[in-house]
Amino acid sequence: MGNTHIRRGFGLKDEIKDTLNQEFQSSLIDKIKASDSQYTDGNTRIKLAKEYGFCYGVDRSIDYAYQAVKKFPDKKIYLTGEIIHNPFVNKRLMDMGVRFLSGQYHKGESKEDIRIEDIVILPAFGVPVSFIEELKQIGCILVDTTCGSVLNVWKHVKRFSNDGYTALIHGKYYHEETIATASQTNVSEEGKYIVVRNFAETERVCDYIRDKGGKKAFLDYFRKAISPGFDPDQDLIKIGVANQTTMLANESLKVAEMVKEAMVDRYGANTIDDHFRSFDTICSATQERQDAIIELLDSGVDLTLVIGGYNSSNTNNLTNIAVRYGLAFHIEDASALLDDEHIRHKIPDSQEIETTTGWLPQGKLTIGITAGASTPDKKIEEVINRVLDLRKGEL
Ligand code: SF4
CATH class of the missing domain: 3.40.1010.20 (4-hydroxy-3-methylbut-2-enyl diphosphate reductase, catalytic domain)
Structure with missing residues (x-):
């Protein structure tokens, strides 16, 4: 069997150019x-x-999706969810016969309906690792439009996990991109993550690092935003900060600074590199x-x-x-x-x-x-x- 995980178009750019221009x-x-x-x-x-x-990421994602529709006119084409967060674009794809597996355009079809001969488009924000694996098991063709800037966040998060750092992600725990990014920590068996939305949530994490918070209250508060089995006593000792690509840039920088200060207070400036890393992953x-x-x-x-x-x-x-x-x-x-x-x-x-x-x-x-x-x-x-x-x- 040929490559079924495709991260490019199908050489049909010229054929869809007029349609894209007309529509967008x-x-x-x-x-x-x-x-x-x-x-x-x-x-x-x-x-x-x-x-x-x-x-650039949205342009590319729409381009690949339209090329896939052109390339496979007689096949069932699925999208795992919204391709990007614009109702007009999603509705256009739905009108072209693309079936949604989740979200507001979902009409009831699920992963169980997908067959080996079908096509599945992955959106610009990416999808969780486990979902890609399940789709690969089916053997269908994956048209992966994950944006390169999202892949860049994943690279950092994977490195944090491999090096034993918990990924602290400034983002929204329910956003598709952050869900996919958090899943990248699973590539390491011990991989952990915590998602913070704003300064107030960052402050809670900082308080715990400074030994000022209660464990139960912490776990209750972050229950939807942490990896399974998260133990703040163990999993806040080494932290790598990254962010959802679309956050407010100055807020993401401030989140990283707040966590670094808390780590310095707890472990001292001399050993900070053993406890803290940070990459600004806001996309350009x-x-x-x-x-x-x-x-x-x-x-x-x-x-x-x-x-x-x-x-x-x-x-x-x-x-x-x-x-x-x-x-x-x-x-x-x-x-x-x-x-x-x-x-x-x-x-x-x-x-x-x-x-x-x-x-x-x-x-x-x-x-x-x-x-x-x-x-x-x-x-x-x-x-x-x-x-x-x-x-x-x-x-
Ligand atoms: S990561 Fe940035 S460039 Fe990529 S799709 Fe999202 S907003 Fe666009």
Whole structure:
């Protein structure tokens, strides 16, 4: 049998190019980019972040998925879950006949339905090691679109485990990427991990390292975010810090610093290398989008719209930056702009979707626009057109 674990396309790039352009590209966005990322229509000025939208990992993932559909028109094609966190892209794949094994597009089929002749696409965030092994047992073809930046995190985490360090991952324990990353610690029998979401959770870990916490309370609190059999007395002696690729970059650095300080307090500065390691594994696309929104906000805007899936980690973090500067909303797409009074948007740092009244100021207005790494240009164009439409009275 040939290679069934494929990490590339099928040489069909040219054949799918027009479809991808048609579905995801935008001539308006191209025009705005060519005009120093600005566009003025009457009283409304649109400023687009210099870096926004589709990243290299998402581009590649969609490219491989579309090539797989083209290559195997008569086969059953499965996706383990959302390919990326954008509803439009996932729905397109579903319309093309791709079957989802989990998530909101799941229609009931499971791993047990997969046969040797089927195709399974693995998403940009990757999947847990054990799941890949199970799929390999079936013998089906795996089209693995795991992003290279995620593979880079896995490399560090595997090294931590092999060297006896517990991987402390700054991320969300329920996010697909972090679940897959945490599973990489299993490659070493003794491999351990703990996932911390924010400074407060990091502080809990630091307290325990400094011998200030109770074991039962610690295990209760982190029960969903630790490896099986985790023993904080043993498993916080040597720690390697890594992060989900899409976290807020400065927060991940701070998490690493906090843990290092706690380790120095407990074991002394002289032996710190025996107890602490750290790698910043924020991907360059995330970093660039975060830098670009700060530049955009610093340049002066009255209102910011951040476009992307509500479950997209990097989009949520762009919103977290924007709201610190002023009026900003995380919207999924143009349909969220209900009218010039009402906007449906996600509340930062919560799961709540809310409708807010009076979102669109009158008079001369500069609107900053950015989008998460899984948002197609087409969807950004629709938002801009909708905003301009709602502002028509301001011409
Ligand atoms: S956000 Fe970063 S890690 Fe995720 S797919 Fe894009 S480049 Fe890869």
